[in-house]
Amino acid sequence: MTTKNARTRGARADGMPAPDAAQLILDTAARLFREQGYASISLRDIAAETGMKAASLYHHFASKDDIVGEVLRIGVERVSEEVRRSVMALPPDADALLLLRTAIHAHLHALLKLQDYTSANVRIFGQVPAHVREAHLGVRDGYEKYWTSLLKRCAAAGQLDPARNLHLVRLFLLPGLNGSLEWFREGRMSLRTVSSELAELLLNGLGVRGDRAREAPALKRTAG
Amino acid sequence: MTTKNARTRGARADGMPAPDAAQLILDTAARLFREQGYASISLRDIAAETGMKAASLYHHFASKDDIVGEVLRIGVERVSEEVRRSVMALPPDADALLLLRTAIHAHLHALLKLQDYTSANVRIFGQVPAHVREAHLGVRDGYEKYWTSLLKRCAAAGQLDPARNLHLVRLFLLPGLNGSLEWFREGRMSLRTVSSELAELLLNGLGVRGDRAREAPALKRTAG
DNA sequence: GTCTATATTTGGATAGAC
DNA sequence: GTCTATCCAAATATAGAC
Numbered sequence: 001m002t003t004k005n006a007r008t009r010g011a012r013a014d015g016m017p018a019p020d021a022a023q024l025i026l027d028t029a030a031r032l033f034r035e036q037g038y039a040s041i042s043l044r045d046i047a048a049e050t051g052m053k054a055a056s057l058y059h060h061f062a063s064k065d066d067i068v069g070e071v072l073r074i075g076v077e078r079v080s081e082e083v084r085r086s087v088m089a090l091p092p093d094a095d096a097l098l099l100l101r102t103a104i105h106a107h108l109h110a111l112l113k114l115q116d117y118t119s120a121n122v123r124i125f126g127q128v129p130a131h132v133r134e135a136h137l138g139v140r141d142g143y144e145k146y147w148t149s150l151l152k153r154c155a156a157a158g159q160l161d162p163a164r165n166l167h168l169v170r171l172f173l174l175p176g177l178n179g180s181l182e183w184f185r186e187g188r189m190s191l192r193t194v195s196s197e198l199a200e201l202l203l204n205g206l207g208v209r210g211d212r213a214r215e216a217p218a219l220k221r222t223a224g
Numbered sequence: 225m226t227t228k229n230a231r232t233r234g235a236r237a238d239g240m241p242a243p244d245a246a247q248l249i250l251d252t253a254a255r256l257f258r259e260q261g262y263a264s265i266s267l268r269d270i271a272a273e274t275g276m277k278a279a280s281l282y283h284h285f286a287s288k289d290d291i292v293g294e295v296l297r298i299g300v301e302r303v304s305e306e307v308r309r310s311v312m313a314l315p316p317d318a319d320a321l322l323l324l325r326t327a328i329h330a331h332l333h334a335l336l337k338l339q340d341y342t343s344a345n346v347r348i349f350g351q352v353p354a355h356v357r358e359a360h361l362g363v364r365d366g367y368e369k370y371w372t373s374l375l376k377r378c379a380a381a382g383q384l385d386p387a388r389n390l391h392l393v394r395l396f397l398l399p400g401l402n403g404s405l406e407w408f409r410e411g412r413m414s415l416r417t418v419s420s421e422l423a424e425l426l427l428n429g430l431g432v433r434g435d436r437a438r439e440a441p442a443l444k445r446t447a448g
Numbered sequence: 449g450t451c452t453a454t455a456t457t458t459g460g461a462t463a464g465a466c
Numbered sequence: 467g468t469c470t471a472t473c474c475a476a477a478t479a480t481a482g483a484c
Contacts, residue, residue, distance in 0.1 A: 021467080021468095036354075037350065037351065038263075038351075039262075039263040039351060040353070042458080042459055042460080043459075043460065043461090044458090044459075044460095052467095052468070052469090053468070053469060053470080054459090054460085054461090055461085055462080055463095055468075055469070055470080055471095056467070056468050056469070058460095058461070058462080059467055059468075060467090063460080063461080064459090064460065064461095096430075096431060097431075100430075123350065126261065126347065126350065126351070127261065127262075127263060127350070127351050129264070130260075151430075154430075158432070159431055159432060160430050160431060160432065161428070161429075161430065161431060161432050161433065163424075164421075164424075164425060164430050165421055168413075168418065168421055168422070168425075169425060169430060171403065171404070171407050172400040172401075172403065172422060172425070173400065174403070175399045175400050175402065175403025175406075176396040176397065176399050176400030176403070177396075178399065179395065179396065179398070179399025179400070180395070182399075183395050189392075194392065197388075197389055197392055198392070198396060200387075200388075201388060201392075201393060201396070201429070202429060202430055203429050203430050203431040204385070204429040204431055205385075205425070205426060205427050205428040205429030205430075205431075206320075206324075206375075206378070206384050206385065206388050206393060206426055206427050206429075207320060207321075207383055207384060207385060207427040207428060207429075208382070208383060208384065208385050209385065209433075245449080245450095266476075266477060266478085267477075267478070267479090268476090268477080268478095276449095276450070276451090277450070277451060277452080278477090278478085278479090279450075279451070279452080279453095279479085279480080279481095280449070280450050280451070282478095282479070282480080283449055283450075284449090287478080287479080288477090288478070288479095
């Protein structure tokens with residue numbers, strides 16, 4: 001897929017030196033993809049924004065697919081690092097609510113505040129050519145498996161209802177979080193408030209606690 | 225936006241007569257958009273699939289934007305009708321779990337089984353040109369408001385925790401449901417099982433019921 | 449109402465000078 | 467390592483015959 005050594009870039013930690021040209025190209029591409037999606041951004045756009053010409057990009061990357069593949073990969077890498085680091089900083093006996101709140105906050109923080117790469121990933125994943133998307137699935141898979149392991153850790157502490165299907169929960173949860181890209185705006189609710197509310201919703205549900213609203217009659221009346 | 229009378233099409237009920245050319249074009253476009261996304265489908269593709277040539281489409285629609293705008297509109301219309309009809313068929317005293325399960329099932333049913341339009345909407349909404357997306361926002365808005373009203377109906381019956389932010393719940397819920405487009409496959413779990421599980425998750429939460437896991441200490445240790 | 453032919457634009461990619 | 471110039475393919479859209 002890649003002819004250059006682009007695979008090693010973008011894994012830097014925090015305060016970093018002046019980026020080389022390839023790094024600048026990726027940063028610019030990620031920002032533009034986040035802002036405007038995949039299809040409407042041309043190599044000419046990316047080049048112009050970096051102060052170069054389109055042909056020059058080919059010295060650093062083999063193709064547009066190569067660039068977007070890198071942006072996708074780095075996006076997952078960044079959110080994954082953020083969530084794992086935050087969870088690892090918790091005490092080993094952290095309860096389910098603290099775990100969920102921390103992981104949700106870290107995911108949203110990476111998505112909404114930290115970097116263009118993560119939000120670009122969420123935004124353009126469904127837009128890139130099929131073979132790029134398929135090549136990227138393995139990278140996503142690792143992150144999704146991590147979330148399932150997180151939920152299992154909560155369950156192992158005996159704090160989750162064993163009736164819940166944790167696989168299904170994860171499938172529902174991540175798109176729900178990623179949807180925040182469409183509606184979160186600075187100023188109204190803080191990210192920490194949103195994270196807390198969502199963690200409580202996930203753990204405690206929408207219903208009143210106590211012994212009402214437990215069971216309901218079988219669903220017979222609604223047509224298929 | 226539209227120069228033809230396309231706005232009146234696509235609102236048909238159930239068993240319908242042979243579709244006219246414009247209807248066939250829309251049906252074909254919706255199916256192709258659902259299968260392959262927006263950017264990779266050209267007017268030539270749509271025309272070829274209907275047995276026509278690209279130029280002929282312009283007799284029925286003013287532009288590609290016109291076609292895709294119609295597909296988006298019909299998609300929301302269909303899912304909205306499905307959910308409203310299902311909920312209206314419930315007894316007036318239906319409890320929160322039955323309401324949520326019914327609405328979730330109807331939404332997923334429209335998305336995954338019923339029509340190409342709804343899934344095309346979810347799939348390509350983020351891919352269409354900005355002005356098409358913005359023109360469509362008003363249509364989506366009506367459906368989203370309906371969901372908020374549904375949640376309020378549950379709350380009015382005293383079955384929801386008043387601490388929950390219903391607006392936030394809706395923002396989280398709908399993308400969570402729409403994500404099923406990426407993972408739901410026939411055969412494993414039935415749609416009804418998925419709907420039930422998600423409704424119970426939403427109402428009762430992930431945690432054990434009973435008086436454990438209620439409160440947790442404030443979040444102080446995790447870095448921002 | 450559908451066709452052929454074509455105008456026009458745009459984007460990815462390459463060749464080769466500097 | 468970046469540039470200018472250009473190729474080639476594909477897409478929307480239009481003109482006008484039938």
